[in-house]
Amino acid sequence: MPATVIIGAQWGDEGKGKVVDLLADRSDVVARFQGGNNAGHTIVTGEETFKLHLIPSGILYPGTTCVIGNGTVIDPGVLHDEIDGLEARGIDMSTLRISGNAHLIMPYHVRLDGASEMRLGRFSIGTTGRGIGPCYQDKAARKGIRAQDLFDEKILTKKIEIALEMKNVLLTEVYGVEPMDSQVVAEEVLTHAERLCPFITDTSLLINDALDARKSVLLEGAQGTLLDIDHGTYPFVTSSNPTAGAACTGLGLGPTRIERVLGVTKAYTTRVGEGPFPTEANDEAGKRMTERGNEFGTTTGRQRRCGWLDLVALRYAVRISGITELALTKLDVLSGFDTLSVCVAYRTREGEVLTELPANQTVYHGCTPVYDDVPGWSEEIVGVQDIEQLPRAARDYVSMITETTAVPVALVGTGQGRREVIDLA
Ligand code: IMP
Secondary structure: OOEEEEEEOOOOOOOHHHHHHHHHOOOOEEEEOOEOOOOOEEEEEOOEEEEEOOOOHHHHOOOOEEEEOOOEEEOHHHHHHHHHHHHHOOOOOOOEEEEOOOEEOOHHHHHHHHHHHHHHHHHOOOOOOOOHHHHHHHHHOOOOOEHHHHHOHHHHHHHHHHHHHHHHHHHHHHOOOOOOOHHHHHHHHHOOHHHHHHHEEOHHHHHHHHHHOOOOEEEEOOOOHHHOOOOOOOOOOOOOOOOOOHHHHOOOOOHHHEEEEEEEEEOOEEEOOOOOOOOEOOOHHHHHHHHHOOOEOOOOOOEOEEEOEEHHHHHHHHHHHOOOEEEEEOHHHHOOOOEEEEEEEEEOOOOOEEOOOOOOHHHHHOOEEEEEEEEOOOOOOOOOOOHHHOOHHHHHHHHHHHHHHOOOEEEEEOOOOOOOEEEOO
16 A cells, blocks of 8 residues: 655644644554654644654554654654653553664754854744754764664764764854763763664664555654755755655655655644745734634744745645645634635735746745735634535635645644544545
């Protein structure tokens, strides 16, 4: 059975966790392929709320194998705590698997992330401060520490010593912050080895075997298309590829293994951190979205920037990832607007109207949205499960998205809870 990829079609926080959670019910394997604990999913199951940063939400379903793939970056302390926290709440962790090739976020990566942002000042990226960028930098520079290094204390300590030699120069001479002691860092990292090592394995083999055995496999992306290091709003992006292609490299499987690409988009748009956001609404409408949508980050608690749905960016996401279906989340947040603006094109500084996302970032920074206004609806729709029970204008809003993107909307989210969803597949 071919695999399904789930990706964010905007700037992250689209509600992928909820969609993964829904599909995980019917999946044998759920695998994360990029990012780290810069991501955060909130899953509401009945009375319980789970906040997950690294472990796929499939872990809440007994018997589902959950993989943290080679393309991810893992903070060993964060993962250790997440495993312990879930276990303490009675969740069986025996189905968790970690790729030995995944890179580990070291304490110096976190310190460098903070110091670099501080130095950039008003040019900062607005990172989550979790050490994601510096860890991926070391991966590309071939100076990284990988999960498999936890098995070998001597090699791990040596690698940290070598890495820190340069990092300490950077920390003290360039950023003017405290250096770190390699022995102390190695000892700290090793405190997690006993807990994490039993989960480390060849996850590429595991996933390919599962596909050969016709099992159902879900590949879960973090962040979103416009935060992609290659295809996003560079440099205001994350350091990995949250787009569908990365599922292959981030897990060790071929593109022919993937059949479905599910893109998740909110019914409006949000963004955390710096960078261009043409449909940002710094007015009452944006404020209403923040409040009704509870738009505060799961990971950093930062208030998200809010704005109208951007169909140019959505069509771009469809193109970059070959999205075959859309999941539209948080439609309930839009109740109560007389009219809804949807961005159908951009106007450049020079007045040119663009219907495709500009390939040049300077042009993009200067773009303003061209809006169509469509009718809103006043009824609350929280918990609606049948498309026929949506007000006419809400149904038209969903149809308009399908028509503009030429991609069917398979799921519509109408609330936080697991079952507050309309299944159109
Ligand atoms: P980093 O991934 O911490 O390096 O942050 C780079 C950019 O990506 C910043 O603008 C962050 O706010 C953004 N970012 C990272 N992870 C997420 C996420 O899960 N949701 C939304 N934005 C994110």
